[in-house]
Amino acid sequence: MVKRDFVKLLLPAVVAGEFYAPDTRGYKELSDAVTGCEESDGTISRADEAGLQNYIKSHKNLSRKDYLILVDDNDEPDWYNSSDLTKKKGKRPKKAPAVCSKADAVCEGTGELQNSYERYQFYPAPTKEDFATSKNYTAARESCQSLGDNWDLMIINTKREWTFLKEVMDDSCWDHEAWWIGFKEYDTVAPGQRGSLTTVFSKEPEWEPKWETDEPNDAQGVEECIRYRLGDFNDAPCSKYWSGVKRDEIGMGYVCEKHNYIESCEPVAIDSEFMENYSIHEPKNAGEGKSWDDARAFCQAKGANWDLAVPNTEAEFDKLVQATQCSWSRFWLGAKYTAYTDEVAVDYGLYYAVDGSDEAQIFRRWDKHTNWESPDPNNKPGVTECIRMRGDLMNDQDCSVSGKDKPHGWICELSEPEDPCEPTMSLVGDRYAILNTLGDNRNKRAACSAVGDGWGVYEDSSDYVTALLAANGYSGDKQPAAVCERAVPCANQDGATFTAVDEDDLKIIGLGNYNKASAKAACKNYGSGWNLAIINDERESKEINRKLGGCYNYWIGMTHSESIVYDEVSSMIGFAPWAPINTQKICGSGCVTMRGGEYYSADCDAEIESAVVCEYTPPVENKKDEDCLPCKHNALIRPWHSIAGCSKPVDTCEESARLQIVDQWKIGNGKSRPVRYGFVGLIKIPQSVIDSKQQFSVLIRFSPKVNHGHFQLWNMNFWNFYNGGYEVLIHSKNWNTDLHDKTSIAFVAEGLNVNDIPELLFWRSHQRRHQCFQPSMHHGQRTGADQPKSAFELAIENHGGDISNVSRVRFNKKGKVIFKGARD
Incomplete structure (x- = not known):
C-alpha cells in the first residue's frame, strides 16, 4: 500500500x-x-x-x-x-x-481508536494556517485512492460501522468537524426527503444514513455529496472545501477505507459452461429465505446428484463469486464447521461437506472485513455452524437462520455420479480381459493395448479361457470382439508347482480357498507372534517373492483405502505396487492380495483360491514400572486445580497412569527444514483397573510451549483437545483390542515444535464434561443423557463417521486440526 x-x-x-x-x-x-x-x-x-x-x-x-x-x-x-x-x-x-x-469542557481524547484498524485512515480538517490544503469531495476521493488498490472514501454499511465512526470522532475530539463520506445523493424530493442514494461505486448502499433535521435539502443549489458531523449526515455541494462560512476558514476532513470486493465490484459475464452444473437462488422478498437444511432439501429435490455447492478450489469459488453478480445477499454453501476454540478468527475445528470432502478439500476465504471486531470464524466451541458466502468472502452462521429482512440465498451444484468401481470392460481380471466391442480402436491389437501396460491379444487356447468365455455366454459362432491377455510378472512360472516355505520367521501355506479371516487364522495356528505378513518396502517384497513358486494369489496382512495401503495398526505404508491396469479401480476400502509382486484390491470376506504369507514378530519385552517417568516431572506444566463440581483425578502416583518413553527423535536442521521433535510413549494403566474392566480417562498434558504436532493413538479413543490443543483427553474403549500387554497404551507424538514430554492425569471413569477441562466451554453443559456432545462427536457425526475410529490427529499453531479414522 x-x-x-x-x-x-x-x-x-x-x-x-x-x-x-x-x-x-x-x-x-x-x-x-x-x-x-x-x-x-x-x-x-x-x-x-x-x-x-x-x-x-x-x-x-x-x-x-x-x-x-x-x-x-x-x-x-x-x-x-x-x-x-x-x-x-x-x-x-x-x-x-x-x-x-x-x-466549556476540554476534550482530551486518547486518539487511539483512529489507528485501531488498518482498513481506515482519518484525515481531519486542516488548521486555519493550512486552510488552503482543505479538500473538496473529488480531491478527497483522489487522496484516498492514492493509498493503493481498493481505497476510496469510507462507505458505512452497518450500524456497527456508524457507531465505530462516532466513537473515533469522540475519542479524537473531532466530533465538531465535518467529514466527507463515500455516499452521494441525487434529485432531492423535498427537505428531509432524499432522492436516489448511491455509494462512490454507484451501488445502492446497504445502510440508510441518519440524516440531520430537514436533510438532505439542496439548500445551496445542487448538493450531491454527503458529509458526516456529530453522528448525522447532510448534503453539500461537491465543490466545497470548507464547513460553515468560507471566510471563517473551517476546512473539511475525510475518511478513507480499503474496501472489500462486495462494495466495489461490478458484474461481469458469467461462465455459462461452468454454470451448467450450478444454480444460483436469490430470494428477493422477506420471508422467502431458507435455512441451511431447507436450502439443501431444495437442491436435492432438483434431481440425482444435486446438493448444496462445495467449493473445493479457489478457482471454483471465484467462479461462484462471479456468478452471484455482486449481490449483497448471503448464499448457503454445502459445508459445516465445528469450532474447538472460542478465539475469533482462528480456523481451528472440524469440517463436514455434503460431497464428502475433507478439510483440505474445502476452500475457505473467511470474512475479516465486515465484522472487524469479531472476524470470522467467530468461534463457538462445540457448536456446529453452517458456512455461507457473500461477495468473495465466507462466514459461519447458525444453520437455522433464513434471514428476515435480508433473506438467505443458496447455491446448488450437480456433482459427477459416484464411481461404482465397476470394471470398464465387459469382463476383466488380473490376467485376461474380454471385450464386447473394440470401441474407437482400429483392431484387436490396438483395443487390447488400450486396456493397460503389458496387455496384448490372447492368441492361444486353454481350457481356462474357454470356460471363462462359456460362463459369459460366448461359444460356437458367438464370440467377443477380442480376448486380451496381460503378461504378469510371474507369467514365466505359470503351471509351476506350488512350493511351501517353512522358515523360523516366514511361512507360506496353501493352496486353498481362503478369505482374509481364515488366512489370518491359518497363520495364528503357528502360535504367539504369528500373523499375516506386512510388507513394508521393496526390499522385503523382493525377498518374499523370490521364495514364491507358481503364479498364484497370496493373502497378505495389509488393508487399503483408495490407493493408500495400511498395516494392522492403521499406519500408512509408502510401498504399494498396485497392478498397472487401468481397468482395476482402486477405490473404497478393502483387503490386499499379491500376485507376481503386484497388489490387487480384494473383498475381505470373499473366498478365493490362494496361498497365504505368514510372518513372525517377536514379542515386545514389557517395561518395568521403575522405567516410568516420575510424576510431576515437567516444571513447565501448571499445577492442576479441579473445578467445583468436577471429578478429581487420582491423587497418588502409585495408583495413577504412568508414562514411559520408548523412543525419542529430532529431525530438521532449522534452515531448509524446521526442527521437529517426536517420541513413542507408553501409558501404563494400573492392573487393578484392567482386571475390573473399569472405564477410565487419561489427560495428556503438554506444556503451553507446544503449538504444533501430530498424534496417533490406537487402543483408546480421542475425546477432545483443550487449552489450545496441548491438553488431550482420551477414553478407554468399550472393547479391548490389545493383543499384547493389556495394561499399556501406546501413542506417538511427532512434529512437535519443542522437545516436551507430557504429564498424565488419570480418572477411573469416563470424563465427558468439557468445562472441567476448559471453563470457557461451559455454555450450560451438564452431565447425563442430555449432555451436549463434544466438538469431536459433533463434527464426526456430521462427517458421517464414528468417534471410535479416530486414530490420528494433527494440529498446528494456526489452529487447524485434521483427523483420520482407523481402518480395519
Missing part, C-alpha cells in the same frame, strides 16, 4: 456543554447578553460550536427569531442570522436572544 506522510495532530479541543437561552425575549445590548450568560455560569456560544445548529432547529422559540447573539472565533459577541448562523450585516436589530453554553 502506498501511504503518504501525514501527521494526525490530536490537540485539546473545546466542546460544548449544555446549550440554553437564559432569556428568549432577547437583549438590547451585547454586553447585557454576556452578563446574562455569565450570571447563569455559562458563556455565549460560538457560532461554529458543535451541535448548536441542531439545538436551535429543535427549539422554536429560537429558530423563529430572525437574529441571535453569538460570539465569533475571537470570542467577540455579535448579531447573527438564526437561519444560517452568519453575521448580520447593516443595521443592528433592536433585540435578540443569546444562546449560551453551560460550561
Whole structure:
C-alpha cells in the first residue's frame, strides 16, 4: 500500500456543554447578553460550536427569531442570522436572544481508536494556517485512492460501522468537524426527503444514513455529496472545501477505507459452461429465505446428484463469486464447521461437506472485513455452524437462520455420479480381459493395448479361457470382439508347482480357498507372534517373492483405502505396487492380495483360491514400572486445580497412569527444514483397573510451549483437545483390542515444535464434561443423557463417521486440526 506522510495532530479541543437561552425575549445590548450568560455560569456560544445548529432547529422559540447573539472565533459577541448562523450585516436589530453554553469542557481524547484498524485512515480538517490544503469531495476521493488498490472514501454499511465512526470522532475530539463520506445523493424530493442514494461505486448502499433535521435539502443549489458531523449526515455541494462560512476558514476532513470486493465490484459475464452444473437462488422478498437444511432439501429435490455447492478450489469459488453478480445477499454453501476454540478468527475445528470432502478439500476465504471486531470464524466451541458466502468472502452462521429482512440465498451444484468401481470392460481380471466391442480402436491389437501396460491379444487356447468365455455366454459362432491377455510378472512360472516355505520367521501355506479371516487364522495356528505378513518396502517384497513358486494369489496382512495401503495398526505404508491396469479401480476400502509382486484390491470376506504369507514378530519385552517417568516431572506444566463440581483425578502416583518413553527423535536442521521433535510413549494403566474392566480417562498434558504436532493413538479413543490443543483427553474403549500387554497404551507424538514430554492425569471413569477441562466451554453443559456432545462427536457425526475410529490427529499453531479414522 502506498501511504503518504501525514501527521494526525490530536490537540485539546473545546466542546460544548449544555446549550440554553437564559432569556428568549432577547437583549438590547451585547454586553447585557454576556452578563446574562455569565450570571447563569455559562458563556455565549460560538457560532461554529458543535451541535448548536441542531439545538436551535429543535427549539422554536429560537429558530423563529430572525437574529441571535453569538460570539465569533475571537470570542467577540455579535448579531447573527438564526437561519444560517452568519453575521448580520447593516443595521443592528433592536433585540435578540443569546444562546449560551453551560460550561466549556476540554476534550482530551486518547486518539487511539483512529489507528485501531488498518482498513481506515482519518484525515481531519486542516488548521486555519493550512486552510488552503482543505479538500473538496473529488480531491478527497483522489487522496484516498492514492493509498493503493481498493481505497476510496469510507462507505458505512452497518450500524456497527456508524457507531465505530462516532466513537473515533469522540475519542479524537473531532466530533465538531465535518467529514466527507463515500455516499452521494441525487434529485432531492423535498427537505428531509432524499432522492436516489448511491455509494462512490454507484451501488445502492446497504445502510440508510441518519440524516440531520430537514436533510438532505439542496439548500445551496445542487448538493450531491454527503458529509458526516456529530453522528448525522447532510448534503453539500461537491465543490466545497470548507464547513460553515468560507471566510471563517473551517476546512473539511475525510475518511478513507480499503474496501472489500462486495462494495466495489461490478458484474461481469458469467461462465455459462461452468454454470451448467450450478444454480444460483436469490430470494428477493422477506420471508422467502431458507435455512441451511431447507436450502439443501431444495437442491436435492432438483434431481440425482444435486446438493448444496462445495467449493473445493479457489478457482471454483471465484467462479461462484462471479456468478452471484455482486449481490449483497448471503448464499448457503454445502459445508459445516465445528469450532474447538472460542478465539475469533482462528480456523481451528472440524469440517463436514455434503460431497464428502475433507478439510483440505474445502476452500475457505473467511470474512475479516465486515465484522472487524469479531472476524470470522467467530468461534463457538462445540457448536456446529453452517458456512455461507457473500461477495468473495465466507462466514459461519447458525444453520437455522433464513434471514428476515435480508433473506438467505443458496447455491446448488450437480456433482459427477459416484464411481461404482465397476470394471470398464465387459469382463476383466488380473490376467485376461474380454471385450464386447473394440470401441474407437482400429483392431484387436490396438483395443487390447488400450486396456493397460503389458496387455496384448490372447492368441492361444486353454481350457481356462474357454470356460471363462462359456460362463459369459460366448461359444460356437458367438464370440467377443477380442480376448486380451496381460503378461504378469510371474507369467514365466505359470503351471509351476506350488512350493511351501517353512522358515523360523516366514511361512507360506496353501493352496486353498481362503478369505482374509481364515488366512489370518491359518497363520495364528503357528502360535504367539504369528500373523499375516506386512510388507513394508521393496526390499522385503523382493525377498518374499523370490521364495514364491507358481503364479498364484497370496493373502497378505495389509488393508487399503483408495490407493493408500495400511498395516494392522492403521499406519500408512509408502510401498504399494498396485497392478498397472487401468481397468482395476482402486477405490473404497478393502483387503490386499499379491500376485507376481503386484497388489490387487480384494473383498475381505470373499473366498478365493490362494496361498497365504505368514510372518513372525517377536514379542515386545514389557517395561518395568521403575522405567516410568516420575510424576510431576515437567516444571513447565501448571499445577492442576479441579473445578467445583468436577471429578478429581487420582491423587497418588502409585495408583495413577504412568508414562514411559520408548523412543525419542529430532529431525530438521532449522534452515531448509524446521526442527521437529517426536517420541513413542507408553501409558501404563494400573492392573487393578484392567482386571475390573473399569472405564477410565487419561489427560495428556503438554506444556503451553507446544503449538504444533501430530498424534496417533490406537487402543483408546480421542475425546477432545483443550487449552489450545496441548491438553488431550482420551477414553478407554468399550472393547479391548490389545493383543499384547493389556495394561499399556501406546501413542506417538511427532512434529512437535519443542522437545516436551507430557504429564498424565488419570480418572477411573469416563470424563465427558468439557468445562472441567476448559471453563470457557461451559455454555450450560451438564452431565447425563442430555449432555451436549463434544466438538469431536459433533463434527464426526456430521462427517458421517464414528468417534471410535479416530486414530490420528494433527494440529498446528494456526489452529487447524485434521483427523483420520482407523481402518480395519
